Amino acid sequence: MARVNGIAGYTVTEHYAVYRNHDEDHPAAEMTVKTTYRKETGKSYQILSQSGSSILRNMVLGSILDHEKKINQPGVREGSWFVSANYDMKLKTGQVEPIDGRGCVALAISPRRKEPYLIEGTIWVDAEDGTIVKVEGQSSKSPSMFTGPTQMSRQYVNMGGFAEATHARAVSSSAIFGQTVVKIDYTGYQVELTGQAVAGGK
Numbered sequence: 703m704a705r706v707n708g709i710a711g712y713t714v715t716e717h718y719a720v721y722r723n724h725d726e727d728h729p730a731a732e733m734t735v736k737t738t739y740r741k742e743t744g745k746s747y748q749i750l751s752q753s754g755s756s757i758l759r760n761m762v763l764g765s766i767l768d769h770e771k772k773i774n775q776p777g778v779r780e781g782s783w784f785v786s787a788n789y790d791m792k793l794k795t796g797q798v799e800p801i802d803g804r805g806c807v808a809l810a811i812s813p814r815r816k817e818p819y820l821i822e823g824t825i826w827v828d829a830e831d832g833t834i835v836k837v838e839g840q841s842s843k844s845p846s847m848f849t850g851p852t853q854m855s856r857q858y859v860n861m862g863g864f865a866e867a868t869h870a871r872a873v874s875s876s877a878i879f880g881q882t883v884v885k886i887d888y889t890g891y892q893v894e895l896t897g898q899a900v901a902g903g904k
Contacts, residue, residue, distance in 0.1 A: 709864060711740040712893040715750070718766070720758045721883040731758035735767070744774040762882060773819050782819045784834065789813055789820070798829050801836050802857065805829045816843040821854065834858045834865040866891055 714737050719729040731754030735747045747767055752759055773782050781788060794808040806826040813820035823839015838855040853873040858865040870886040 708895055709739075709741065710894045710896050711738070712866075712891060713738050714866075714888050714892075715890045717887045717889070718763050719885045720754070720762050721885070722758075722879065722881070724881065726883055726885075729754060731755045731763065733759055733763050739774065742776065744776060744779070745771050747771075758879075758882075762879070762884065766884065769819070781817070784811065784825060784837075787814070791825075794824065799826075801826050804835055806835050811839070813842040818843050818852070828860065831860060831863070833860045833863070861891060861893055862895055864893070864895075866893070 716735050716737050718733045718735070720731040721728075722730045731752075733752040734750045736750055738746050738748075773779055784791075790812045791809045794810050796807065798805045798807060800806070805828070807829050809825050809827065810823075811825050812822055818841050820842045821837060821839040822842050823837065825834060826836040827833065828835055836855065836857050839853075841852040841854065844851050851874075854871065856870040857868050859868050867886075867888050869888070870884075872884045873881065875881050
């Protein structure tokens with residue numbers, strides 16, 4: 703809730719790469735977009751570059767961007783937050799463990815309802831500032847009748863007291879494409895907090 707109230711908007715460059723046939727060295731499709739988020743309207747995208755399979759760009763990356771637009775709309779995004787209204791959360795061990803150079807505690811998360819954007823898995827939070835450092839798990843519901851649940855992980859950095867994504871990886875399987883891996887890198891954040899702006903390299 704503090705993140706939503708504190709961030710007026712941001713821009714970030716997102717690079718998407720799609721891998722197939724268990725080959726994660728040579729992307730079958732790529733897309734770079736400039737994402738603009740505004741608290742009052744949600745997300746919009748500008749495609750900066752794209753290459754590779756047009757089918758994968760349209761059916762895989764296009765559906766990801768459409769999904770992100772939908773869940774970031776005002777009145778919808780609240781349903782995806784990592785809060786007790788959406789998740790049961792339980793401390794896993796109570797031990798502090800290092801994640802990306804930060805001391806973290808792990809929480810098991812279980813969605814209170816089944817939705818493609820809700821994750822069954824683990825969330826690691828910074829033991830000092832309470833911001834999200836990493837999320838890993840499986841979607842609680844398949845995004846469509848043609849695919850199984852998506853396995854995902856996402857890493858975050860603390861930027862001005864708020865967690866912003868730096869890297870994500872998702873693995874899904876479908877009758878059409880078989881196993882598909884999507885990797886996303888987020889760079890060049892320009893964050894506008896309420897009353898101030900924060901720039902970040904990641």
